[in-house]
Amino acid sequence: MNTLELIKKNLDTFSKSERKVAEAILASPQTAIHSSIANLAKIAEVSEPTVNRFCRRLDTKGFPDFKLHLAQSLANGTPYVNRNVNEDDGPEAYTSKIFESTMACLNAAKNGLDINLINRAVDVLTQANKISFFGLGASSSVAHDALNKFFRFNIPVSCFDDVVMQRMSCINCTEGDVIVLISHTGRTKPLVEVAQLARENDAFVIALTAADSPLAEQSNLVLSLGVPEDTDIYMPMSSRIAQLVLIDVLTTGFTLRRGAKFRDNLKRVKAGIKDSRFEKTED
Amino acid sequence: MNTLELIKKNLDTFSKSERKVAEAILASPQTAIHSSIANLAKIAEVSEPTVNRFCRRLDTKGFPDFKLHLAQSLANGTPYVNRNVNEDDGPEAYTSKIFESTMACLNAAKNGLDINLINRAVDVLTQANKISFFGLGASSSVAHDALNKFFRFNIPVSCFDDVVMQRMSCINCTEGDVIVLISHTGRTKPLVEVAQLARENDAFVIALTAADSPLAEQSNLVLSLGVPEDTDIYMPMSSRIAQLVLIDVLTTGFTLRRGAKFRDNLKRVKAGIKDSRFEKTED
DNA sequence: GATTTTCTTGTAGTTTTATTTCATTTCTAG
């Protein structure tokens, strides 16, 4: 738990003098971590033992230990607090807010993931005869991205971003086929129907979507990113980034699982691209 | 600069005893920040002043100050150090490595951005008659994503991921058109030619690409993400994520610049989608 | 190869910083 947040939350549980300490710290945390206990006591206009007691109340061993905790939470740039863009932000402000909230979001997503399910998904993908990635709207770019990555493994893989093609593809499914459906909310009707159709035709359905959504219910395996987002004005930015990173994770798992033989194959594909470039490397 | 990294990098500039200290810290940074100078000296089998000298050599005021620095860099989950996936990583390991290195990469990207150029890009986009997003290969999904976002602003916007269409589109360019080219390396021949073609037809060319690349030279405005990446085996994962976040930033800047009127428009587009859903929200 | 110089390291002493103890003050409840 972020120390600054903790202090804010417990402001009313402190005694009068202890609150003075809290406020002094909140006013300038940077000063706090670079002060001695005597100095901070003077700033807060209390005695040294009071500062010490304040530290202990926050479950630290004492003042130096408290400074350590505080320093650590400052290092994170408080990414969880108050990072929404508002109307009068300048370029500097909205740029760092977006980057920081994206990072915070990835962090949250990481902590909320079920590693066993990921492992399971990699299993399924490794054994698939054919893999298809489906997404609609904003999620279609995630599906495309997935296609791009799996394409290099030299296995049958496809990607559709319109419902008609998705349905047609599902009808031709057989056992051993894996369909990966991508939807932030899991409430896009056509996609839920596609999931149903796929399962009726014996395909294995993996969903990258919200837990407890209609789409999740229709799927064999759900990888959910617990990333709430205000989708009312701005677009589902961060959550989509998290989906992409999840695709990265699956790709990596896939690569590792299939071992060295396949990694050679990857290199060969890359080598084949080099001709169309000024130099080496990748787009 | 990350303290642990700094220690590693300077390992050979230390004297024999100081290196003992460095190694003791690297072996268990967590122990280090919770030890007194006497304790750490004992662990490293040196004297206390040696530890103190070691701290000063790293440009800190002394041992307590050093602990603060170290604590801060530990708080970031050591994302900069040694985060490459290797063959025998389990799901847990590669998942967190990928998430963490992506976050680190975003952080690096954020710090390397030129805010003025972003502001300039937003300016140009806001005044464009027509916006086109071009990408090839892995970058095409970024272009699609951009299309998806700008599409909602109710301005002429298009996206092509094959060279032929891109060239055709460029030939029809007129002054006031803006072309956004996306390429991780900036060395994809066809895309560089497209940039040339677009400029010959009076379009304004914005490139999301590496600085000092052929593509950068052919563009009117370059937004570069200084994100080096080992593209030899794994794909350009993190850098592409950074590009996407940059698109988010541009979109946000665009939204803010055009003011409240346009934000209403966004809401209307959203409302129009709702019918095709089980509930509200967005994919 | 010896000798001087420089750099490195540790011991012991000093100073700074943090913590504990305890007396005083300030609330709170009857």
Place this chain on the structure above:
DNA sequence: CTAGAAATGAAATAAAACTACAAGAAAATC
């Protein structure tokens, strides 16, 4: 208004960090 409890700070104690200096090792010079 007073007994008891809680909060606070002064002073003393303990701990930690730092400094000065001297002994020893390594490097350079003759």
